[in-house]
Amino acid sequence: MSDPVTARVAAIPRTIAFVGLMGCGKSHIGRRVAAQLGREFYDSDAEIERAAGRTVREIFAELGEPAFRDGERRVIARLIDGAPAVLATGGGAFVDPTTRATLLEKAVCVWLRADLDLLVYRTAGRTTRPLLLAGDPRQILGDLIEKRYPLYAEAPVVVDTRNEASEITTARVVGAIDAYWQTEVR
DSSP: OOSHHHHHHHTOSSEEEEEOOTTSSHHHHHHHHHHHHTOOEEEHHHHHHHHHTSOHHHHHHHHOHHHHHHHHHHHHHHHHTSSSOEEEOOTTGGGSHHHHHHHHHHEEEEEEEOOHHHHHHHHTTOSSOGGGGGSOHHHHHHHHHHHHHHHHTTSSEEEEOOSSOHHHHHHHHHHHHHHHIIIIIO
8 A cells, every 4th residue: 555545545544335226336346445545345236135135126125125225224224333444335325315414424424426428338138236127227227317316426435437448436535535524625
């Protein structure tokens, strides 16, 4: 960690939480940022599956979205209260007012913003996205953009994702977190 920007970001005493729509790169970039910072990485969906003993898709099908969101709220609160880590949240997590308030208060929230074409490309053919199984994925993602982007905009750090090398996006994310922490928090 000889890079001074990486060292400063690694020293931030809060979890770094990625928010955004499915396909924007929260888990992929989150893992890379965690590795660069020497922090644990958590994916809230994987942690929910571990706690519930079933997949997100099964939870949605058997218990419904409200039950899923309740479990998500509890898992994210537990993870945020732990040691500073890197957390990739589910696409709908930040929509929940309680979860959003917890994340904004206790974490550094990073919105990975992506345009519709990129999201459609990255989610095409995936059967692990319950919300996209209910109709035309492009239409569903477009509707989600309209509903959720105003909420994601509450995140203090915004990084536009593109179809570029992961290393480039990761560097831009770490730089944006550093700029925010240096100018806004201190």
